[in-house]
Amino acid sequence: MQSEDMNGSHLILFDESSSVYQYFDINMPYLVIYESLNIGADLMVYQEFSENNRILKERQYTEFTQQSRKLHSHNFYELTFVLSGQLTMRIEDENIIYNQGDCCICNRNIHHMELMEQDTEIVLFLIKEEYIHDAFDTNYxxxxxxxxxxxxxxxxxxxxENKKNPLYDAKVYADYRILYQDSIEPLLKIMNQMITEISGTHSGKSHMMKALLCHFFEMLENDSIYKEEIHWARLSNEEQIIYQITEAYKKKNGIFSRTDIEKITGYNGDYVERIVKRHTGKTLSAYGRDFLIQKTAELLRDTDLSIAEICERQGYSNRYYFNKIFAEKYGMKPSEFRRQCYCSLRVR
Structure with missing residues (x-):
């Protein structure tokens, strides 16, 4: 997916040269994107459909292949449907091939990349979690x-799975392998209806979009049309190190020493430090503080411990510094955070 130099695009790219990954965001509840490759015509086409807005961008395939590409992640769910041809998905440390009619759904923050190496057409649905809840929580x-x-x-x-691991969303994706090619037509009809609804301003369009999305997933999960498989992505060596550190921090209060980190990962502390910085943009100690501050927020919300007791339990002797780093994360002091939590409980 490319969003550079496209005025009006709702797909936003964040790409730091020091990072091994790119990160995307969307400023709409959902987007529908069409991409195609025609090698003979040396042409790649990108179309973006959003509320009352369409973008068309064409570029040369030879120009595109000369650019370096990175795996990307995002804080929304991505459904990739192969309209024609064959698509290779690089998911974390593995290549998976999808053929016409196949579909892949990637969890938030899983690293992946779409690779079109022959004449191929794909459709991508980018969907915020809030919109998914809005559509499916009332689907009964x-x-x-x-x-x-x-x-x-x-x-x-x-x-x-994400609730079990909220600071490092589960590396889960779902495959839908089509059983009969004749089943594609009804799915295409639903997708075309979605595009029609997106483009209009008529009454009921928001309800129709949610209904069509529910109907689309009903067909995907019909075992007479698709074979569904849930997978845990294979992590790269560096991802595995991040995962080990994350799991360790979730089970412990306090920052690990350099020796502790080396025992947990089996690698030199300086090497681990570089990996954490490259993957998270933070130092190892700053990454560990995130877990401490989140635990602090939970204690403020769920217990009657005094702030002084919480501060001591979390290993901070300097109350001023403790307040400072908490405010950097939550935009307010611990006392204000607790007061806001109590107000929310009373409103309920």
Whole structure:
């Protein structure tokens, strides 16, 4: 996906030269993107569809292949559908091939890249988590006694795994392998309806978009049309080190010493420091402080411990410094954060 030099694009690229990854964000609840490659015509096409807005960008394939590309991640869910040809998805440290009619759904923050190396067309649905909840939390049917029953989707798996590991979202993705090519036509019809709804301003369009999205997933999860498989992505060696450190910090209060880090990972502390900096943009100690501050917020919200007791429990003897780093994370002092939590509970 490319969003450089496209006025009006809702796809925002963050790319620091020092980082091994790119990061994307969207400033809309969802986007639909069409990409195609025609090698004979030396042409790549990018179309972006959002609320009352369309973008078309064409570029030479030979020009595109000369540019260095990075794996990217984002804080939204991405569904990639192969309209024609063959797509190679680089997901973390593995290449997976998808053919016409196949589909891949990547969890938030999983590193990946779409690689089109032959004539191929794909459609991508980029969807914020809030929009998914809005669409699927009210997706239910009533039984004969008038009782509502929720209709689950693959996102339930993602949400569940992310709650277990909120600071390092689960490296999970879902494959949908089409069983019969004849089944593609109804899916294409739904996608075309979505594009029509996006472009309009008529009454009920927001409801129609959610209904179409629910219907689309109903077809994906129909085992007579698709074979569904949930995968944990294979982590690179560096990703594995980050994961080990993250898991260790989640189980411990306080910053690890350099010796502790070396025991946990099996690598030299300076090497681990460089990896953490490259992957997170933070020093090892700053990365560890994130976990301490999050735990502090939980204690302020869920316990009656005094701020002095929490400060001591978290290993901070300097109250001023403790307040400073907490405010950098949450935009307010610990006392203000606790007061705001109490106010929210009373409102409920």
């Amino acid at each position: 049917y009533y039984d004969r006694k008038g009782r509502p029953h929720s209709i689950g989707t693959v996102f339930d798996v993602f949400f569940s």
